[in-house]
Each structure stands twice: as structure tokens, then as C-alpha cells.
Amino acid sequence: MNKLINDPANVVSDALRGVADAHPDLRVDHEQRIVYRADSPVRGKVGLISGGGSGHEPLHAGFVGPGMLDAACAGEIFTSPVPDQMLAATKAVDGGAGVLHIVKNYTGDVMNFEMAAELAAAETKVAVASVVTDDDVAVQDSLYTAGRRGVGVTVLVEKIAGAAAEQGRSLAEVTDVARAVNANGRSMGMALTSCTVPAAGKPTFELPDGQMEIGIGIHGEPGRRRVPTASAAEVAEMLVGPILSDLDFTGGSGVIAFVNGMGATPMIELYVMYHEIATILAKAGVTVARTLVGSYITSLDMAGCSVTLVKADDEILGLWDAPVRTPALRW
Amino acid sequence: MNKLINDPANVVSDALRGVADAHPDLRVDHEQRIVYRADSPVRGKVGLISGGGSGHEPLHAGFVGPGMLDAACAGEIFTSPVPDQMLAATKAVDGGAGVLHIVKNYTGDVMNFEMAAELAAAETKVAVASVVTDDDVAVQDSLYTAGRRGVGVTVLVEKIAGAAAEQGRSLAEVTDVARAVNANGRSMGMALTSCTVPAAGKPTFELPDGQMEIGIGIHGEPGRRRVPTASAAEVAEMLVGPILSDLDFTGGSGVIAFVNGMGATPMIELYVMYHEIATILAKAGVTVARTLVGSYITSLDMAGCSVTLVKADDEILGLWDAPVRTPALRW
Numbered sequence: 125m126n127k128l129i130n131d132p133a134n135v136v137s138d139a140l141r142g143v144a145d146a147h148p149d150l151r152v153d154h155e156q157r158i159v160y161r162a163d164s165p166v167r168g169k170v171g172l173i174s175g176g177g178s179g180h181e182p183l184h185a186g187f188v189g190p191g192m193l194d195a196a197c198a199g200e201i202f203t204s205p206v207p208d209q210m211l212a213a214t215k216a217v218d219g220g221a222g223v224l225h226i227v228k229n230y231t232g233d234v235m236n237f238e239m240a241a242e243l244a245a246a247e248t249k250v251a252v253a254s255v256v257t258d259d260d261v262a263v264q265d266s267l268y269t270a271g272r273r274g275v276g277v278t279v280l281v282e283k284i285a286g287a288a289a290e291q292g293r294s295l296a297e298v299t300d301v302a303r304a305v306n307a308n309g310r311s312m313g314m315a316l317t318s319c320t321v322p323a324a325g326k327p328t329f330e331l332p333d334g335q336m337e338i339g340i341g342i343h344g345e346p347g348r349r350r351v352p353t354a355s356a357a358e359v360a361e362m363l364v365g366p367i368l369s370d371l372d373f374t375g376g377s378g379v380i381a382f383v384n385g386m387g388a389t390p391m392i393e394l395y396v397m398y399h400e401i402a403t404i405l406a407k408a409g410v411t412v413a414r415t416l417v418g419s420y421i422t423s424l425d426m427a428g429c430s431v432t433l434v435k436a437d438d439e440i441l442g443l444w445d446a447p448v449r450t451p452a453l454r455w
Numbered sequence: 456m457n458k459l460i461n462d463p464a465n466v467v468s469d470a471l472r473g474v475a476d477a478h479p480d481l482r483v484d485h486e487q488r489i490v491y492r493a494d495s496p497v498r499g500k501v502g503l504i505s506g507g508g509s510g511h512e513p514l515h516a517g518f519v520g521p522g523m524l525d526a527a528c529a530g531e532i533f534t535s536p537v538p539d540q541m542l543a544a545t546k547a548v549d550g551g552a553g554v555l556h557i558v559k560n561y562t563g564d565v566m567n568f569e570m571a572a573e574l575a576a577a578e579t580k581v582a583v584a585s586v587v588t589d590d591d592v593a594v595q596d597s598l599y600t601a602g603r604r605g606v607g608v609t610v611l612v613e614k615i616a617g618a619a620a621e622q623g624r625s626l627a628e629v630t631d632v633a634r635a636v637n638a639n640g641r642s643m644g645m646a647l648t649s650c651t652v653p654a655a656g657k658p659t660f661e662l663p664d665g666q667m668e669i670g671i672g673i674h675g676e677p678g679r680r681r682v683p684t685a686s687a688a689e690v691a692e693m694l695v696g697p698i699l700s701d702l703d704f705t706g707g708s709g710v711i712a713f714v715n716g717m718g719a720t721p722m723i724e725l726y727v728m729y730h731e732i733a734t735i736l737a738k739a740g741v742t743v744a745r746t747l748v749g750s751y752i753t754s755l756d757m758a759g760c761s762v763t764l765v766k767a768d769d770e771i772l773g774l775w776d777a778p779v780r781t782p783a784l785r786w
Contacts, residue, residue, distance in 0.1 A: 126647040126664065128724035128760060130686045135727060138687070142726030145733040146714075146746040181722035316457040333457065355461045356469070383477075388719035390756050391512035391783075393459035395473030396466060402476040415477040417782075419750075425721050425758070429459060451748075452722075455785050 125325045127425070132322035136178045136198055143185055147451050150188055156212050157198045157205065159185040164194045164217045170289040170298045171195070171217030174226040174282060175210060176233050177202040179321070180342055183279060183421045186452030192286035193226075193450070201321050201424070202343045204232030210240030214250055222251035222295035226282055226302065228274030229258040253295050255302040257281055259309045259432065261370045262339030262347050273341050276384050276432030277309035279420045280444075283453060287446035301443065305434055310367045313430030314347070314359060315340040315386060319423045338362050342386075342423045356393075360400035363431045368408055373435050378413030380444060381405065382432040385419030389427050394418065397429055405433075414444055420452060456656045458756070463653035467509045467529055474516055478782050481519055487543050488529040488536065490516040495525045495548045501620040501629045502526070502548030505557040505613060506541060507564050508533040510652070511673055514610060514752045517783030523617035524557075524781070532652050532755070533674045535563030541571030545581055553582035553626035557613055557633065559605030560589040584626050586633040588612055590642045590763065592701045593670030593678050604672050607715050607763030608640035610751045611775075614784060618777035632774065636765055641698045644761030645678070645690060646671040646717060650754045669693050673717075673754045687724075691731035694762045699739055704766050709744030711775060712736065713763040716750035720758050725749065728760055736764075745775055751783060 129135050136157065143159060144152035151160040158175075165171060174184040175197030184196035194217035199205035214223045223244075227237045234256060241252045257274035266273055285302035293301070315337045318327035328344035331337060336354070339347025354362075373379050383398045385391075398417050405412055413436055421430075436444070448454055460466050467488065474490060475483035482491045489506075496502060505515045506528030515527035525548035528536040545554045554575075558568045565587060572583045588605035597604055616633035624632070646668045649658035659675035662668060667685070670678025685693075704710050714729045716722075729748050736743055744767055752761075767775070779785055 126667070126684055126758065128647070128687050128690060128720065128728050130688055130727065130731075135723065138730055139723045139726040142728070142730035142733070142748070145743075146726065146729050146748045179721075179723065181726070186722065316459070336457070353457055356459050357461055359459060387721040388756065388758065389459065390718040390753055391517065391750075392466065392470045392510065392755070395470040395477065395512070396461065397459050397473070398477050399469055399473035400461075402473070412476075417473070417477045419722075422721055424723070425719065427457065427719065427756070449786070455780070 125320060127322060129322055135322050136200055140198060156209050158209055158213050159188050159196045160216065161188055161194050165219040167219045168221055168292065169219050170221045170295050171219060171223040172226060172286055172289055173213045173217055173223060175205045176228050177204060179424045180421050182452035187282050187450050189450035191290050191446060191448035192282055192453065201323065204236050207236045207239040207243060210237055211243045214240060214244045214252060215248060218250040222253065224285065224295060224298055224302065225252060225254035226278065227254055227256045228278050229256050229271055230268045231270060251295055253299040255281065255299060255306060257306045259306060259311045261310050261366050262312050266341055267345040268343065275313065275342055276311040276382055276421055276430050277306055277434060280309060280380060280382060280432065280434050281305045283448060284440060284443045287443035290446065305440065309432060309434040310370050311430055311432040312363045312366050313340050313428060314338045314363060315426050315428035317427040319344050319387065319426035321424065340428060342421060344423060356396045357400045360397060360404055364401055364404045367431060367433055373410045373433055377436050377438050377441055378411035380414045380434045380436055381412045382416040384421055384430045384432065386426040386428040387419060387422035388425045389419060389429055394429060401431055413441055456651060458653060460653055466653050467531055471529060487540050489540055489544050490519050490527045491547065492519055492525050496550040498550045499552055500550050500623065501552045501626050502550060502554040503557060503617055503620055504544045504548055504554060506536045507559050508535060510755045511752050513783035518613050518781050520781035522621050522777060522779035523613050523784065532654065535567045538567045538570040538574060541568055542574045545571060545575045545583060546579060549581040553584065555616065555626060555629055555633065556583060556585035557609065558585055558587045559609050560587050560602055561599045562601060582626055584630040586612065586630060586637060588637045590637060590640045592641050592697050593643050597672055598676040599674065606644065606673055607642040607713055607752055607761050608637055608765060611640060611711060611713060611763065611765050612636045614779060615771060615774045618774035621777065636771065640763060640765040641701050642761055642763040643694045643697050644671050644759060645669045645694060646757050646759035648758040650675050650757035671759060673752060675754060687727045688731045691728060691735055695732055695735045698762060698764055704741045704764055708767050708769050708772055709742035711745045711765045711767055712743045713747040715752055715761045715763065717757040717759040718750060718753035719756045720750065720760055725760060732762055744772055
């Protein structure tokens with residue numbers, strides 16, 4: 125296993141030490157494995173927390189900072205954090221305006237965030253709301269998931285809801301914005317290689333050279349089908365086609381188009397893909413209003429990519445454009 | 456060959472189309488393969504251009520924008536651009552204050568940028584200066600290089616000189632700043648896997664599983680030695696040790712510490728590495744003033760990392776902190 129790690133058992137805690145060392149404007153609770161904005165709680169602002177299994181970096185810790193998340197709870201690799209972490213984060217980021225939980229739709233995450241919300245209701249006066257992202261059109265149910273999986277749209281929900289919270293909107297308003305982004309977002313991904321979980325020490329699945337998996341999940345869950353590798357133009361069709369079939373993306377103020385690398389995909393390939401995707405969207409009459417190209421929700425060292433589209437109105441675009449200052453997204 | 460590309464012969468032009476599609480605030484000359492700030496030339500500002508072989512993305516096109524480069528010339532994969540491209544870019548970005556060429560120390564790049572500067576002197580009245588980066592402590596001469604190779608420090612030179620130019624400093628002053636950053640910067644890299652050049656279709660070199668190459672170049676050039684894979688802590692020692700032996704990084708206002716992924720390295724591993732590097736620097740009495748962790752100067756799909764340290768004074772840190780708005784670096 126060729127990885128830049130120490131003991132496979134300590135990858136998450138070692139990485140959190142690196143996050144703390146590299147980013148003095150974050151505060152890391154190493155015991156609870158929670159990454160905070162150093163200035164949290166922000167009085168009067170809705171607190172945003174997210175979290176999930178590790179291995180998807182920069183999601184979620186890389187999105188903690190002004191204009192995005194107040195805290196991120198890190199689980200073990202591909203394993204949900206526990207309710208105690210989410211409860212601690214909920215208490216810590218509450219600035220008096222309530223806390224929104226942003227949860228990817230995986231059984232463990234959903235259950236543990238629900239339990240944390242119940243504990244918060246029992247133990248505290250903090251108002252808690254939650255949004256569950258479920259944007260992956262590839263499969264209906266899957267390993268770890270009832271319903272659709274939450275993938276790329278989560279990054280956009282965190283950015284856009286984060287901006288709404290920063291503007292001082294109420295918990296109900298921030299929750300509505302987050303749900304609207306998820307409802308108007310669809311994604312699909314593919315893999316050229318498996319990822320390797322450090323503790324397992326071998327690839328999660330076998331993908332022979334010359335084959336690719338279309339509709340892959342971010343934990344290496346099976347997708348729709350395995351097919352021979354194809355050109356970027358053909359891969360773009362295989363990903364964008366199902367997304368456009370699932371929701372009408374024409375009209376409105378256009379879409380936010382997000383092309384994401386799965387962890388081991390070089391930028392040059394993401395730009396080749398982006399051109400093919402932009403070409404398909406133009407032919408389909410879909411206007412691209414904003415773009416994001418890079419590796420933001422990954423699956424360890426998997427090679428491959430995903431496409432996420434969010435249909436936007438001017439309000440959503442304004443929130444997208446609002447300033448953000450996190451390790452992985454800043455403008 | 457599992458890559459998200461179309462015809463291997465068209466990877467660079469396809470990727471440049473994606474860059475143009477994704478970034479409306481850049482202007483791409485597809486004929487000449489030059490990426491410009493859309494608002495260039497900026498009147499009264501020193502123009503900064505760089506360029507080199509493709510395959511190192513986001514370097515250089517990803518660093519074009521306010522506060523950094525005015526233009527980037529793209530060569531074929533791992534092949535220098537030609538003097539005509541550099542000449543065209545030089546003419547196009549001149550705002551009356553002259554143009555600085557930022558050149559990585561590889562024989563082809565140095566020769567072609569020199570020729571472009573001579574052509575500019577013969578054909579135009581544009582004042583041209585140049586800085587050659589040569590920060591790689593791994594080897595003295597190498598494939599493609601007389602003297603040390605130019606690697607990670609190039610990113611920092613482009614950012615810091617870009618800020619100096621944005622402030623309205625003269626060509627001589629901007630050149631001095633760029634040279635000071637290079638003179639105070641040292642790097643070393645390693646690879647866990649080879650890269651695969653699309654046109655070749657097979658790995659550039661053979662690196663058996665369980666082996667790594669210490670002191671690798673960004674084109675897969677051989678390093679200092681091949682050794683069994685080791686822990687992140689041991690790899691950090693192998694990279695930081697030679698850097699600290701080469702230059703005294705104590706004192707001043709501290710260092711800018713840059714941990715870079717080679718293209719296929721997930722963020723979680725870069726943060727594990729950063730913690731080990733920060734630990735070594737603290738023990739060595741080196742103060743870290745600023746950090747950069749991510750994949751900014753890559754070698755296609757190579758897995759591995761490099762470390763760059765730049766010894767800074769308050770002026771350099773101020774230029775580092777100045778606003779920048781490019782696809783890959785923005786704050």
C-alpha cells in the first residue's frame with residue numbers, strides 16, 4: 125500500500141493534527157475530532173455543522189470558516205461520526221440563533237445526526253434543524269443508503285447556506301435555502317480506479333485496467349454499470365445524460381456546474397472533462413452561470429470524477445458569490 | 456491507460472478549452488496556447504508571464520489573474536512552449552512598465568524564454584527581465600537541466616512577484632523580489648508512483664510496489680535514491696532534512712511552508728505529511744509564518760509530494776498576504 129501515512133489506525137487523527145498546524149484560523153478539538161471556526165460561536169448567527177466519514181477531504185473540515193461551516197465532525201474513514209461529536213459541536217457553535225445540521229444521506233450519518241438532534245432537544249435549548257442531501261441520480265438505494273446518496277451537492281449546500289447564515293438569516297430561512305439547493309441539485313460520478321482504505325490495505329473493489337465504473341458512490345459503492353474505458357466526451361455523456369433526464373435544468377438564472385475529482389484525478393483531466401460537459405450543456409440549452417472545477421468531495425485515492433448541477437435563481441447565485449474564507453474554498 | 460481524455464494528441468488543447476469555458480475572467484488564445492487575464496494589458500503595471508510544459512496543472516494557467524500572472528504559455532506535455540508564444544504574450548501583456556518572465560530552470564524553457572526576450576528586444580520597445588527558479592535541492596544536474604531544477608518555489612515566486620507588480624512597483628523592483636524569493640527558497644519531492652504521459656501510454660519509469668523515489672523531478676526525472684516505502688514521518692525527514700542542510704531557515708520573519716501534492720495525492724495524506732513536517736520544523740527552531748497545502752505544481756497523475764520552504768521577511772509576508780484572484784489561488 126503506497127500511501128503517505130503513518131499507522132493506518134491513526135490516519136484521521138494525524139490528518140487533523142496537520143489541519144490544526146496548517147490553519148491557525150481553525151480550532152481543532154482532537155479528543156472529539158471536531159474542526160471549528162476559531163471565532164465560533166458567532167453571536168446571533170445560525171451555526172452550521174456538518175460531518176461524516178473521513179476520506180472525502182477537503183469535505184468537510186476544509187469548508188469550515190466564515191461564509192461556510194462553523195464546525196465539521198470527522199468520523200473514521202468512511203464511517204459516520206458518533207452522536208456525541210455532533211452534540212458537542214451543536215452546543216459549541218450555537219450563537220443563540222440555532223444550528224443547522226447538513227447531513228449526507230447515508231444510513232449511519234442520518235441516524236447519528238438525528239440522535240444528536242434529539243439529545244440537543246433533551247439537554248439544551250438550542251434549536252436544531254437539519255437538511256439531508258440526496259443528489260446522486262446513479263442509484264435509488266445502495267450500500268449504506270436508503271434513497272439516493274448525498275454527494276457533490278453537499279459542497280454547494282454548505283457554501284450557499286453558509287452565506288445565508290452569514291447574512292444573519294433565521295434558522296428557518298437558512299434551512300429553506302439549503303433544502304432548495306438540494307432539491308435543485310443532481311449529481312453522478314464515475315471511477316477509473318478503486319480507492320484503498322488504509323486499514324484494509326487493499327483496493328475496495330477490483331476494477332480491471334481498461335474498465336470503469338459508471339455511477340460509483342464516494343465510498344466505492346457499486347454504480348449503474350461497468351463498461352470499457354471511453355473518451356472524455358463519452359464519459360461526459362454518460363454522466364450528464366442521466367442528470368438532465370432527471371430534472372429540467374433549462375431556464376431560471378442558469379446552473380452552477382461543478383466538476384469534481386475523486387482524489388487522484390489531475391486538474392488537466394478535470395478541465396478536459398469540463399469542456400465536454402460544457403459542450404453538452406450548451407447543446408441541451410442549459411446556461412452555465414457559475415463553475416467549480418477541482419477535487420472537493422473525494423474518495424481517498426480513487427481516480428475518476430463526478431458532475432453536479434444545481435439549478436439556480438438570482439438569490440442562489442448571490443449567495444454563491446458571497447465571500448467565503450475556508451481552507452478549500454475562498455473568494 | 457485509464458485517463459479522462461480524448462485523443463492523447465489533443466490533451467493540452469482540450470484542457471485549454473475547458474479552462475476557457477470554466478473561467479470567464481480569463482481569455483485563452485487557442486491558436487498560440489496562451490492564457491491571459493481578461494483585462495490585460497493593465498496600464499502602468501509590470502506584466503508577469505510564465506509558462507512551460509503542460510502536465511503541471513494548475514501551474515501555470517491556474518495562476519493567471521489579478522495579483523499573480525498576466526499570461527501563461529502552455530507547451531505540450533512536459534515540453535517547453537516555443538519562443539513565438541512567449542513573444543506574443545510579452546507583447547500582449549505589456550502595459551508600458553515592462554514584462555518579467557518567470558522561468559523554471561529546464562534547458563528548453565530557459566533557451567526559449569531567452570530567445571523570446573531577444574526577439575522582443577529586436578522587434579519591440581518592451582523592457583523584458585527574467586528570473587529563473589532553481590530551488591530543488593535533490594540533484595545538481597538532471598535530465599533536462601543544468602544546475603538545480605525549478606519546482607515548488609515557482610508558485611511562490613509567481614504569487615509574491617505578482618503582488619509586487621500589482622502594487623505598481625517597477626520592473627527592476629519586481630525582478631528583485633522574484634529573485635529574492637527564489638534565492639531564499641528550497642524544495643525536495645518524492646514519488647510513490649510514476650506519472651503516465653498520455654502520448655506514451657505507459658508509466659515514465661517503473662517503480663515497484665513497496666518502493667518510492669526520493670528527490671524525484673516533476674517530469675519523473677530520477678531523484679537521489681530509490682528506497683522502500685516508509686512512514687509519513689520518515690518521508691518528511693527525508694525531504695526536510697536536505698532542505699534544512701542547504702540553507703539556514705531560522706530567524707527572519709519565519710518561513711512560508713508549502714506542502715504540494717504531485718497530482719494523484721489525496722488531501723488527507725498531504726495533511727498527515729504537513730503535521731510531520733511542522734513537527735520537524737518546530738524541533739529545528741524554524742518558525743512557520745504561512746502555509747500552503749494542496750496540489751499546485753503537479754506531474755500529471757504521479758502520487759507523491761514535495762516540500763518547499765521560503766525564508767521570508769515582513770515584506771515578503773505582506774506580498775504573500777496581498778489579495779489574489781486566480782482559478783487556483785485566491786484570497
